[in-house]
Amino acid sequence: xxxxxxxxxxxxxxxxxxxxxxxxxxxxxxxxxxxxxxxxxxxxxxxxxxxxxxxxxxxxxxxxxxxxxxxxxxxxxxxxxxxxxxxxxxxxxxxxxxxxxxxxxxxxxxxxxxxxxxxxxxxxxxxxxxxxxxxxxxxxxxxxxxxxxxxxxxxxxxxxxxxxxxxxxxxxxxxxxxxxxxxxxxxxxxxxxxxxxxxxxxxxxxxxxxxxxxxxxxxxxxxxxxxxxxxxxxxxxxxxxxxxxxxxx
Amino acid sequence: xxxxxxxxxxxxxxxxxxxxxxxxxxxxxxxxxxxxxxxxxxxxxxxxxxxxxxxxxxxxxxxxxxxxxxxxxxxxxxxxxxxxxxxxxxxxxxxxx
Numbered sequence: 001x002x003x004x005x006x007x008x009x010x011x012x013x014x015x016x017x018x019x020x021x022x023x024x025x026x027x028x029x030x031x032x033x034x035x036x037x038x039x040x041x042x043x044x045x046x047x048x049x050x051x052x053x054x055x056x057x058x059x060x061x062x063x064x065x066x067x068x069x070x071x072x073x074x075x076x077x078x079x080x081x082x083x084x085x086x087x088x089x090x091x092x093x094x095x096x097x098x099x100x101x102x103x104x105x106x107x108x109x110x111x112x113x114x115x116x117x118x119x120x121x122x123x124x125x126x127x128x129x130x131x132x133x134x135x136x137x138x139x140x141x142x143x144x145x146x147x148x149x150x151x152x153x154x155x156x157x158x159x160x161x162x163x164x165x166x167x168x169x170x171x172x173x174x175x176x177x178x179x180x181x182x183x184x185x186x187x188x189x190x191x192x193x194x195x196x197x198x199x200x201x202x203x204x205x206x207x208x209x210x211x212x213x214x215x216x217x218x219x220x221x222x223x224x225x226x227x228x229x230x231x232x233x234x235x236x237x238x239x240x241x242x243x244x245x246x247x248x249x
Numbered sequence: 250x251x252x253x254x255x256x257x258x259x260x261x262x263x264x265x266x267x268x269x270x271x272x273x274x275x276x277x278x279x280x281x282x283x284x285x286x287x288x289x290x291x292x293x294x295x296x297x298x299x300x301x302x303x304x305x306x307x308x309x310x311x312x313x314x315x316x317x318x319x320x321x322x323x324x325x326x327x328x329x330x331x332x333x334x335x336x337x338x339x340x341x342x343x344x345x346x
Contacts, residue, residue, distance in 0.1 A: 033289035
C-alpha cells in the first residue's frame with residue numbers, strides 16, 4: 001500500500017505543481033485568450049490532481065483527506081519532477097515547460113489507462129483527452145514562436161535550452177515506480193523515453209529550433225530534493241491552510 | 250497597416266450548442282490565424298461545455314448593414330402585420346412557431 005500511495009503522489013504532484021505555476025499567470029497572460037487557455041489547462045491538471053489525491057486519501061492508513069495531502073506536506077514530501085516547478089521566466093518558458101511535460105504526460109496517460117488498477121485507469125482515460133489538447137496547444141505555440149520572429153525564436157530557444165536538463169528526470173524511476181511497474185499496475189516510463197525525445201525533436205525541428213545537445217541532466221524532485229523555487233511555490237500554495245487550519249469555502 | 254502588424258485580427262465566433270441546433274454568434278476574439286481562433290474559441294467560449302461545434306470567421310469578411318439605413322431597411326415592415334402568422338389558430342400540438 002505504501003508503494004501505491006507514493007506512486008499516486010508521484011503522478012499527482014506533477015499536476016498539482018504545474019497547475020500552481022500556470023495559476024500564477026491568471027490575469028497575467030500575454031492576452032485575454034492565452035490567459036484563459038493557460039488557466040483552463042491549470043484547472044484540468046488540478047481536476048486530475050484531486051482525483052489522484054482522493055484515491056490516495058482513500059487507501060492511506062493515516063485517515064488523511066485530499067486537502068491534507070495537497071496542503072500539509074513539507075517540501076521533501078512532494079514528489080513532483082523538477083521540470084514542473086521551474087518559474088514562468090517569460091512566455092517562452094511557460095510554453096517550453098508545457099511542451100516538455102505534455103509530450104511525456106500524454107505518453108504516460110496512454111499507458112496508465114491500461115492499468116489493472118481501475119481507479120488509476122479511469123483517471124487516465126478521462127484525463128487523456130485533456131492532456132491531448134494541452135499537447136496540441138503547447139506544440140502549436142512552440143512552432144509559432146520558434147518559427148516566428150528573430151526575437152521569438154531566440155526566446156523560445158533559450159527556454160528549451162534551459163529546461164532541457166530537467167527532461168531526463170521524467171524517465172528516472174523511483175522505488176515506488178519500479179515496484180508498481182513490476183507489479184504491472186504502474187507504468188514503466190523507460191519504455192517510451194526514446195519515443196518521447198523523437199516526438200519533442202520533431203516539434204522543435206518544425207519550429208526551426210535546435211534540439212539541445214547537452215548531456216548534462218539534473219534530477220531530485222521525484223525523491224523530494226527540489227530546486228530553490230519549490231519553497232516559494234509551497235509558501236503560496238499552503239498559506240491559507242497553514243494560517244487558518246481546516247478553513248473551507 | 251502599422252496597427253494590423255501589431256495586433257492580431259478580430260474573429261467572430263459561432264458555436265453550435267447542441268446537435269440539431271444552428272450555430273449562434275457567441276462573441277469575438279483575437280487570433281493570429283483561423284487555427285488559433287478555433288483554439289481560442291474553444292478556451293474562451295466552450296469551457297463550460299457550451300458547444301459541440303465551432304465556426305470562426307474573420308470579422309473583416311462580414312458585411313454589416315449601416316444603422317443609418319435602418320429607416321429604409323426595416324421600417325416598411327413595421328406596419329405590415331399581415332406578414333406575421335398571427336391570424337391563424339395554431340393547434341396545440343404545433344410547438345415552437
